[in-house]
Amino acid sequence: MDHRRLREQFGFHLARLARLWRSHLDERLSPLGLTQAKWAILLHLSKTGGSLPQRELVDRVGVEGPTLVRLLDGLERLQLIKRHDCADDRRSKTIHLTELAGPVISDISTIATDLRNEILEGISAEDLATCESVLLHMAKNLGVCLREENR
Secondary structure, rough: OHHHHHHHHHHHHHHHHHHHHHHHHHHHHHHOOHHHHOOOOOOOOHOOOOOEEHOOOOOOOOOOOHHHHHHHHHHOOOOOEEEHHHHHHOOOOEEOOOOOOHHHHHHHHHHHHHHHHHOOOOOOOOHHHHHHHHHHHHHHHHHHHHHHOOO
């Protein structure tokens, strides 16, 4: 395949693979009663020690404020999170994981790891490193640092 054709197809393949990966993960997580948006919130909270200001969570998850509020309502009904007023601004909320969230996050992690291992089966560490380098370079060309987003 020539270079021009590779460049034309790359974005299509990348977007389709991301959708398929997320779709498979959603399917495997559905027995937990979690959508992609809900499990993403739980994972972002767990990666930051279990709490985040609601405004920061909006940025990390990539949804609008009203959408996040509905998602948080659902997670609160499941008793996986609690909202607390910020001490310095009572209009702002901080979102905290509850004890019940721990086992759910562990299940999410296990399921995600199993799927990732299946998807990456047979791909060498060298090829993965090259792929990561290409993705990071593409993000840099867009003015984004992907490494920071995985904090």
